[in-house]
Amino acid sequence: MCGIFGYTGFRNARNVILDCLKKLDYRGYDSAGIGVINKDELKIFKEIGELGLLEKKLPPIDVNIGIGHTRWATHGEVSIKNAHPQVSCNGDIAVVHNGIIENFKKLKEELEEKGHRFISQTDTEVIVHLIEESYKDSLKDAVFSMIKKIKGSYALAVLSTSEPDIIVGARQESPLVVGIGDNENFLTSDITALLKYTNRVIYLEDGEICVLSKNSVDIFNWNGKKIEKEIHIVDWNVEAAEKGGFPHFMLKEIYEQPHSLHQTLRGRISEIERSISFEDKVESLLDSYPKVVSIVACGTSFYAGMIGKYMIEQLSGIPTFLELASEYRYFGVRDKTSLVVAITQSGETADTLGALREAKNSGCNTMVITNVIGSTATRIADAFILTRSGPEIGVAATKTFTSQIVVLFLLALKLSRKTINPDELSRYLSHLRELPRNVRMVLERSEEILKVAEKIKDSKSVFFIGRGVNYPLSLEGALKLKEISYIHAEGFPAGELKHGPFALLTEKTPVIAIVTMDKTYDKMIANIGEVKARHSPVIAIANEKDSEIEKYADYVIRFPSDSNILSCIPIAVILQLLAYHTANLRGCEIDKPRNLAKSVTVE
Numbered sequence: 001m002c003g004i005f006g007y008t009g010f011r012n013a014r015n016v017i018l019d020c021l022k023k024l025d026y027r028g029y030d031s032a033g034i035g036v037i038n039k040d041e042l043k044i045f046k047e048i049g050e051l052g053l054l055e056k057k058l059p060p061i062d063v064n065i066g067i068g069h070t071r072w073a074t075h076g077e078v079s080i081k082n083a084h085p086q087v088s089c090n091g092d093i094a095v096v097h098n099g100i101i102e103n104f105k106k107l108k109e110e111l112e113e114k115g116h117r118f119i120s121q122t123d124t125e126v127i128v129h130l131i132e133e134s135y136k137d138s139l140k141d142a143v144f145s146m147i148k149k150i151k152g153s154y155a156l157a158v159l160s161t162s163e164p165d166i167i168v169g170a171r172q173e174s175p176l177v178v179g180i181g182d183n184e185n186f187l188t189s190d191i192t193a194l195l196k197y198t199n200r201v202i203y204l205e206d207g208e209i210c211v212l213s214k215n216s217v218d219i220f221n222w223n224g225k226k227i228e229k230e231i232h233i234v235d236w237n238v239e240a241a242e243k244g245g246f247p248h249f250m251l252k253e254i255y256e257q258p259h260s261l262h263q264t265l266r267g268r269i270s271e272i273e274r275s276i277s278f279e280d281k282v283e284s285l286l287d288s289y290p291k292v293v294s295i296v297a298c299g300t301s302f303y304a305g306m307i308g309k310y311m312i313e314q315l316s317g318i319p320t321f322l323e324l325a326s327e328y329r330y331f332g333v334r335d336k337t338s339l340v341v342a343i344t345q346s347g348e349t350a351d352t353l354g355a356l357r358e359a360k361n362s363g364c365n366t367m368v369i370t371n372v373i374g375s376t377a378t379r380i381a382d383a384f385i386l387t388r389s390g391p392e393i394g395v396a397a398t399k400t401f402t403s404q405i406v407v408l409f410l411l412a413l414k415l416s417r418k419t420i421n422p423d424e425l426s427r428y429l430s431h432l433r434e435l436p437r438n439v440r441m442v443l444e445r446s447e448e449i450l451k452v453a454e455k456i457k458d459s460k461s462v463f464f465i466g467r468g469v470n471y472p473l474s475l476e477g478a479l480k481l482k483e484i485s486y487i488h489a490e491g492f493p494a495g496e497l498k499h500g501p502f503a504l505l506t507e508k509t510p511v512i513a514i515v516t517m518d519k520t521y522d523k524m525i526a527n528i529g530e531v532k533a534r535h536s537p538v539i540a541i542a543n544e545k546d547s548e549i550e551k552y553a554d555y556v557i558r559f560p561s562d563s564n565i566l567s568c569i570p571i572a573v574i575l576q577l578l579a580y581h582t583a584n585l586r587g588c589e590i591d592k593p594r595n596l597a598k599s600v601t602v603e
Contacts, residue, residue, distance in 0.1 A: 002069060002070060002071050002072050002084070002096075002097070002098040002099075002189070003021065003024030003069065003070040003098070003188075003189045003190065003193075004024075004067070004068070004069050004084075004096045004097070004098050004155060004156065004157050004176075004187070004188065004189050005017055005020045005021055005024065005067065005068045005069070005096075005157070005186070005187065005188045005189070005193055006066070006067045006068075006096075006157040006167040006169065006186065006187035006188070006212065007020070007065065007066060007067075007167075007184070007185075007186055007187075008064065008065040008165070008166070008167055008184065008185055008212055008213060008214045009064060009065075009181060009183055009184020009185065009214045010064065010183050010184055010214065011064070011184060012062060012063065012064070013036055013063045013064050013065055013066035014034065014036060014058065014060075014061050014062075014063060014066065016197070017034055017036075017066050017067070017068040018034070018051070018054075018055055018058070018068070019196065020068070020186075020188065020193035020194070020196075020197075021034075021051055021068045021069075021070055021193070022051060023190070023192040023193040024070050024188070024189060024190055024192065024193050030048070030049075030071045030072060030073045030078040030373060031046065031047065031048045031049065031070075031071045031073075031078055031079075031080070031082070031083035031084075032046070032047055032049075032050070032051045032053075032054045032068070032069065032070050032071065032083070033045060033046035033047070033054070033068065033069050033071075033083045033084050033085055033096070034046075034054070034058065034066055034067070034068045034069075034085075035066060035067050035068075035085035035087075035094035035096070035159055036061065036063040036065065036066035036067075036159075037063065037065050037066070037159060037161055037164045038061060038062075038063045040161050040164055041161065042087070042091060042092060042093075042094055042159065042161050043061070043063075044085055044087060044094060045057070045058050046080050046083040046084075046085075047080075047083070048078055048079065048080060048083065051070060064214070065159070065164065065165065065167065065214075066159070067085060067094065067096050067157045067158075067159055067167065067187075068096065069083070069084035069085060069096035069097075071083055071084060072390060072391070073373045074100055074123075074263075074388060075100070075104070075121060075122045075123040075124075076120060076121030076122045077121065077373075078373060081119055081120045081121075082120045082121055082122050084096045084097060084122075084124060085159075086120060086122060086124045086125045086127070086128045087128060088128045088129060088131065088132035089116055089117050089129065089132060090132065092132075092160055092161045092162060093128055093131055093132055093135070093139075093158065093159065093160045093161075094128065094158070094159045094160075095124060095127050095128040095131070095156055095157070095158050095159075096124075096156060096157050097124040097127055097154055097155070097156040098154070098155045098156070098174045098175075098189055099152060099153035099154035099155060099156075099172070099173065099174040100123060100152050100153055100263075100266055100267065101123040101124070101126055101127065101150050101151070101152040101154065102151045102152040102266070102267070103150065103151045103152070104123035104126040104150075104152075107126045107130065107149065107150065108125075108126050111126065111129045111130070111133065114133065116129045116132070116133070123152075126150070127146060127150065127154070127156060128158075130145070130146040130149055130150070131143060131145075131146050131158060134146060135160070135162070137162075138163075139158060139160045139162070139163045139166065139168050139211075140168055140209065140211050140220070143158055143168045143170055143209060144209065144220075144224055147170055147172070147209075152172075152173075153172055153173035153174045154170065154171065154172050154173075154174055155169075155170075155171045155172075155174035155175060155176040155189060156169065156170055156171075156176075157169050157187050158170075165213050165214070166211055166212060166213050167187055167211075167212045168209065168210070168211050168212075169187045169204070169209065169210045169212065170204075170208070170209045170210075171204045171205070171206060171207075171208060172206050172207060173206060174189075175189055175190065176188075176189065176204045176210075177189070177190070177191050177194070177201050177202070177203055177204065178201060178202040178203075178204065178210055178212065178217055178219075179191070179194040179197065179198045179200065179201055180198060180200040180201065180202065180217060180231055181197055181198045181200075183214055183215060184197070184214055185212045185213070185214060185216075185217055186198065186212075187210070187212060190244065191234055192244075194234075195234065199233055199234040200231050200232070200233060200234075201231070201232050201234055202217065202219065202229045202230070202231055202232070203229075203232065204219070204229075207221060207222035208220065208221055208222070208227075247584075248394065248580070248584075248590045248591050249393040249394040249591045250394035250395075250396050250398060250484070250576075250580055250590050250591055251580055251590075252394075253392055253393070253394050253398045253399050254398045254399070254443070254573065254576050254577060254580065255443055256390065256399050257398065257399045257402055257436075257439050257443075257573060258436035258437075258439050258440050258443075259390075259436070260387075260388070260389040260390060260399040260400075260402070260403055261399075261402060261403060261406060261435050261436050261439060261569070262436050263388040263389070263390070263403075264387055264388050264389065264403040264406045264407060265406065265410075265432055265433070265435075266388075268410060269410070269429050269432060269433075270429075271426060271429045271430060271433070274422050274425055274426055274429070276410050276413055276414050276429075278385060278410075278414070279383065279385070281382065281383035281384075282367065282383045282384075282385055284383070285339060285365050285367055285382060285383050286411070286414050286415060288339075288365070289415075289418075290318065290337065290338060290339035290365065290415075291318070291319075291337045291338070292318065292319050292320070292321065292335055292337060292338035292339070293312055293318055293319070293320040293321070293338065293339050293341060293415075294320070294321045294322075294323060294328075294334075294335075294338050294339070294340045294341070294359075294364075295308055295309060295320065295321070295322045295323070295340075295341045295342075295343065296322075296323045296324070296325045296328045296340060296341070296342050296343075296352060296355040296356075296359075297324075297325055297342065297343035297344065297352060298324065298325050298326065298344070298349055298351050298352055299397075299479070300345075300397040300400075300401050300476060300479065301343040301344055301345060301349075301352075301397075301401075301404060302322070302324060302325075302343075303401075303472045303473075303475050303476040303479070304343055304401055304404035304405050304408065304472075304476075305322050305341075305343050305404075305408070306322055306471075306472035306475070307405050307408065307469045307472045307473070307568055308320070308341075308343075308404075308405070308408030308409075308411070308412070309321075309322045310468060310469045310472075310565075311408055311409050311412040311469070311565060312408070312411065312412040312415060314412075314565070315412045315413060315415070315416040315419070315420060316412060316415040316416035316418075316419055317416075317419055318415055321338075323355070324351075325342070325349070325351040325352040325354065325355040326351040326354075326355075328355045328358070328359075329351065329354040329355040329357075329358045334358065334359055334362035334363075334364055335364070336362065336363040336364060338364055338365075339364070339365045339366075339367060340355075340356070340359040340364045340365065340366045340367070341366075341367050341368070341369065341411070342355060342356045342359075342366065342367070342368045342369070342377060342381065343368070343369045343370075343404055343408075344368065344369075344370050344377050345370065345371050345372075345387075345392065345397055345400045345404075346370070346371070346372055347368065347370040347371070347372040347376060347377035347378055348372070348376055348377070349377075352377065353376055353377060353380065356368065356377060356380045356381055357380060360380065360381075360382075365382055366380070366381045366382045366383075367381055367382065367383045367384065367385070368380070368381040368383075368384045368385070369384070369385050369387065369404055369407050369408070370384060370385075370386065370387065371386065371387045371388075371389050371390075371392065371400050371403070373386055385407050385411075387400060387403035387404055387406075387407055388403070389403040393591070394590070394591050395483075395591060395592060395593055396480055396483055396484050396576075396579070396590070396593065398576050401476065401572060402439075402569050402572050402573070405568060405569060405572070406432070406435070406569070409428075409432070409565075409566065410432075413425065413428060427563075428563070428566075431562055431563040431566050432566070434562060435566065435569050435570075438559070438560045438561060438569065438570045439569065439570055439573050441560045441570070442559060442560070442570045442573045442574055442577070443573065443577075445557070445558070446577055446581075448557065449557060449574060449577045449578050449581060450577075450581045452539055452555050452557060452578060453578055453581035453582040453585055454585060455510065455537070455539070455555065456487070456510045456539070456578075456582055457485075457582050457585040457586055459487055459508065459509070459510055460487070460488060460508070461487070461488045461489065461490075461504065461509050462478070462481060462487055462488070462489045462490075462509070462510050462511075462512065463478075463489070463490055463491075463492060463497075463501065463504075463505070463509060463510070463511045463512065463536075464477045464478045464489065464490070464491040464492070464511075464512045464514070464575075465491070465492050465493070465494040465497065465511060465512070465513050465514070465527065465531075466491075466493070466494060466513070466514035466515075466524075467493060467494050467495065467520040467523065467524060468516075468518065468520060469565065469568045470514040470515075470516060470568070470571070471491070471492075471493045471494075472491075473491075473514055473568055473571055473572060473575065474491030474492060474493075474512075474514060475491035476491070476572065476575065477489075477491060477512065477514075477575035477578070477579070478490050478491040479491075480575055480576055480578075480579035481578070481579045481582060481583075483593050484579055484580070484583040484588055484590050484593050485579060485582045485583035485586055485588055486583075486586070486588060486593075486594075487582065487586075494513070494520075494523070494524055494527040495523065495527065497527065497530065497531070498530065502530075502534065505531065505534040505536045506534075506535070506536065507535040507536060507537070509536045510536065510537050510538075510539060511528075511531045511536050511537070511538050511539070512538075512539045512540075512541065512578075513527070513528050513531070513538055513539070513540050513541070513553065514541045514571055515528075515540050515541065515542045515543070515546065515549060516542075516543060516561075516564050516567050517543050517545065517546055517564065518564045525548075525552055528540070528552045528553065529552065532552070537554045537555075538552070538553045538554050538555075539553065539554065539555045539556075539557065540552070540553035540555070540556045540557070541556075541557050541559060541571055541574055541575075542556055542557070542558060542559070543558070543559060543560075543561060543567065544558040544559065544560050557574055557578075559571050559574055
């Protein structure tokens with residue numbers, strides 16, 4: 001989720017780039033950097049941390065062309081060397097990049113054999129050395145040569161002192177937008193950054209390359225043929241544009257999940273080798289085959305952990321205990337033979353940090369699943385796994401929740417090496433690959449979910465029920481609904497309704513039943529029948545292959561899935577959209593629900 005920016009024109013490029021990078025810092029804030037051409041010399045400035053630190057150290061300089069970057073670290077730790085721009089051996093070419101180059105290791109070895117010197121741990125540095133290797137007399141041609149060799153995703157901007165008046169950009173599976181000005185032009189990851197200067201933009205498509213000077217913009221397709229592109233007029237205000245055109249950050253982040261899930265999986269699974277891989281420290285902890293796993297977390301992360309408990313026990317047979325972090329730090333049993341896995345989106349949740357410290361002090365091995373590299377949790381734990389979801393601005397967690405579940409499933413598979421056969425592992429890896437597609441299919445049904453939201457928007461109370469992993473999904477669905485729509489909602493194991501909650505059912509109490517085609521299917525149908533006998537309307541969330549469910553439910557929302565255990569991902573997205581649409585129909589403040597904050601840093 002790195003942010004990139006390029007400018008060429010009549011203004012001071014230093015100031016324009018800094019100003020526009022501030023609009024992109026939500027895309028990454030591990031480090032920031034700027035590259036400019038001053039009197040035919042390439043000048044690079046980088047700093048670890050927030051953009052403001054770079055701004056303070058950046059000297060006044062009068063230049064008219066440059067590129068900038070805000071980094072969300074993926075390959076390589078947070079450091080000056082790994083910050084962008086990355087520079088060629090001869091110091092004449094600079095690149096900023098958003099995305100991941102999948103074959104960078106092989107390319108790096110080939111380039112090193114040819115004498116190229118690498119100074120960073122990033123995959124991006126391969127790009128700039130490939131351009132240097134191919135460069136003759138055209139930066140555009142060198143970029144074309146480079147992109148034919150790399151595999152993966154990228155949005156990039158390139159500068160060269162040999163052609164000091166142009167910026168070359170290219171994209172594949174990562175956003176890149178050209179801003180059209182008067183005697184100036186722009187290149188950026190997000191139109192948010194442009195609106196102060198222009199509302200005229202060109203959206204680049206996959207495989208396209210652009211060449212920008214202050215007075216011209218040329219676009220080329222994958223075959224190098226020059227093409228004409230439509231200039232779009234953007235009528236968003238700045239605040240709306242920061243949401244990418246979505247009315248709320250929450251909705252934007254719901255729609256980002258195909259990408260965030262792809263990022264969570266990228267580089268960690270191999271269907272060819274039938275393998276799952278993590279960083280060395282994580283691998284070392286998992287190689288010890290812990291006798292017990294303890295998961296500690298709060299809020300939505302706790303519900304992800306509950307799903308993880310089902311997954312780990314079902315696949316590996318390892319006893320797994322789930323603890324609220326706020327309870328574990330004072331009352332939890334800390335066994336030195338256990339692996340304690342803490343889950344925290346921000347890496348700064350006070351109760352979870354306290355639980356981690358208690359586990360460490362008790363001699364337990366500790367691991368954290370988080371979204372923020374360099375956070376306190378990553379420094380406390382023995383090892384950490386990044387969800388790579390990208391910055392999440394909406395208070396109600398969405399894409400981080402589904403990414404946490406995917407990481408936990410990968411852990412479950414890794415811990416099941418002694419109990420799972422290769423063919424079964426291959427099937428699971430294949431199902432994982434299908435998750436982004438399945439989520440896209442759910443997003444395409446948003447209007448259907450909106451119609452269901454209209455049925456519950458005036459309810460005073462809503463129940464969610466499920467069995468197995470669908471029970472924690474019911475808890476999460478209820479949490480989402482109450483935290484942004486302010487409707488009272490509760491989640492229950494479906495078999496527990498008759499042990500008390502039935503007393504609250506009325507004909508005005510909708511019950512949302514999560515139904516998967518597993519060994520509990522018949523039991524769930526029976527539970528739905530019990531609810532219907534109390535005249536409560538039933539909304540079923542059911543597999544698209546379930547041909548019987550309409551006989552029992554008043555309304556049905558379908559999800560695609562080839563794996564019962566992984567159906568929790570598309571179901572979670574349905575629950576998020578249902579909560580969002582309900583809150584929106586009620587006119588609630590969705591991104592900033594009352595009394596809540598994004599990261600709970602107090603006990």
